[in-house]
Amino acid sequence: MATEGNLEAPTRHPLDWKNPAFYDEEKCFAELERIFDICHGCRRCVSLCGAFPTLFDLVDESKTMEVDGVDKQDYWKVIDQCYMCDLCYMTKCPYTPPHPWNLDFPHTMLRAKAIKFRKGGVKAAEKFLASTDVHGQFAGIPIVVQAANALMRTPAARGALESVAGVDREAWLPELATRRFRQAAPKARATQVVDGDKTPGKVAIFSTCYINYNEPGIGLDLLKILDHNAIPYVIVEKERCCGMPKLELGDLEAVDAAKQANIPVLARYAREGYAILAAVPSCALMFKQEIPLMYPDEADVQLVKEHVWDPFEYLMARKRDGLLKxxxxxxxxxxxxxxxxxxxxxxxxxxxxxxxxxxxxxxxxxxxxxxxxxxxxxxxxxxxxxxxxxxxxxxxxxxxxxxxxxxxxxxxxxxxxxxxxxxxxxxxxxxxxxxxxxxxxxxxxxxxx
Missing domain, CATH: 3.40.50 (Rossmann fold)
Structure with a gap:
């Protein structure tokens, strides 16, 4: 087997999450051991996050000073440090596919997280914290929002939140908006549609939970930029959370539910020739990568993938078309x-x-x-x-x-x-x-x- 690093662009295999073997803990841990052994021998990703130093410390402190000396229950310490940034796969690892070692650290961590979630290993507080559409429902109710925001600034409330929900009292938390983006934004802006060589001339805005519930000003700034450049837009008729917070927990059934709600709506905009813009990178990535890898054979999913843009990706493509001010x-x-x-x-x-x-x-x-x-x-x-x-x-x-x-x-x-x-x-x-x-x-x- 070749040991030299892969010089080709990394490619992603579909996520086989509907296969019962995906949730077989013994098989998953066998794959974790294989991957951890490769990572231990390489150590290129040591500075990326906490997962790799945790792994290497476990190996170095074991009796054999190899992966086989690490208690498999300690693998969870590594898994819990992975927050699915994907940088090890995309920027560091020389052994990603098409290299024959076929190393996909983030998605193997995701598999382990999905097993943990299915076994009931995720606390209710963590589930609630990842339920953005639930705690965002109070946004846009002025009296409630003002009271909730004021309360969350008090040391007593932050102490209680730390005890009950596991939210660090020192961590910055977003406030709820007194008016949601989807309430504040004009539903559509009509003007002459001018398609470019690289870009559709009209935009559908997927507002994202954060912009809708917490910082609508970011979304409104995007609309002002589109207006200034005479780019017509609509706000996506209805939407749910993209599913990224649930993906990070390993709650793939919740990701599926979000996908079932969002994809039919977004696919309609794609078929009508809209560029779909999501101003939060994680949300765009869900539709560009994670959901397509979960549903590689669904035509609408792949159609949406091809029509989702980062806002600046879109604006710079408009510049190359000579259509940006x-x-x-x-x-x-x-x-x-x-x-x-x-x-x-x-x-x-x-x-x-x-x-x-x-x-x-x-x-x-x-x-x-x-x-x-x-x-x-x-x-x-x-x-x-x-x-x-x-x-x-x-x-x-x-x-x-x-x-x-x-x-x-x-x-x-x-x-x-x-x-x-x-x-x-x-x-x-x-x-x-x-x-x-x-x-x-x-x-x-x-x-x-």
Missing amino acids: TEFPQALGRVSYQVPCHGRVQNIGRKTEEMLRMIPGTEVHTVERCSGHAGTFGVKKATHATAMKIGKPVFKAMATLKDGAAPDFISSDCPLGGHHIAQGFEVNQLGTPTLAHPLTLVRKAYGLE
Whole structure:
């Protein structure tokens, strides 16, 4: 068997999650042992997250100093540190398919998480934390929202939340919006449709749970950018959570339920020639990668995959078509920008950075490393400190530009990751630049209110 690294682009095999053997713990652990042995011999991913140092410490502290000396029950310590960022697969591992060793660390972790979930190993609090449509239902009810947000700022409430739900009292938490994005946004904006060589000339917005319930301003900024560029849009008629929080838990049945609700709606927009934009990278990735790998033979799933765009991927394609306005009257100064993991995994290049660099009077300092937040991982009592540790190199790298100056703005396409970085600045006393989403920055640069 060849041992040299794979020089071809990594390819993904479909996820065989409907096969009963997928949930066979003994078979899963045999595959984990095979993969862990390869990882132990390579150690290239040691700095990516907590999973690999945990594994290597277990090996180094075992009697044999090999994977066979590690108690298999300790494998769960490694599994629990994986938050499905996918960077080991996409950017580091030399043994991914088509290499004959066929190493897929993230999806083997997902298989183990699915077994744990099916066995009842996931606590009710974790399930609730991943149920974004449930706790988001209170958004848009002004009196309730104001009371809930005020309560969550009190030490007593945060202490209770830590005890009951396992949410670290020091972790940043998003507030509920007084008006949801889907309430605040015009349902459609009509104008002449101009298709480009690379892009459809009309857009359907999948609002995402976070933008709908927590930060509708990000979505409204996207709509202002589309309006400014005479791109007609509609808000997707109805939607549910994309399923990413449930995927990270291993709750594949809940992912299936979300898919059954979303795909028929999104497929209709795809057939009508819309580009489907999701402004949260994890949501776009679900429709571009994870759901297609779970349903490789479903035509509508694959159709939606081909029509989902990251907003900056779409805008830069419009620029290449000669259809994007490139006059920016407002300079932004110094911007420290972090490329989120689920943006990198989409293989679209650094489109956000590319657009920010078009703005005159703007210096962009880009950091391409995980912030450590990783969805619910960054707020749980058990993992918040680890998330802050993983993010520390990012916080430090973003704090100082090449000339030693501090940034005016810090930014990330992932809204949760952006707030995690802002908290890292505060905790590590790295200054107080303004946090702004890249879409907000572009709206500002266009001079739009």
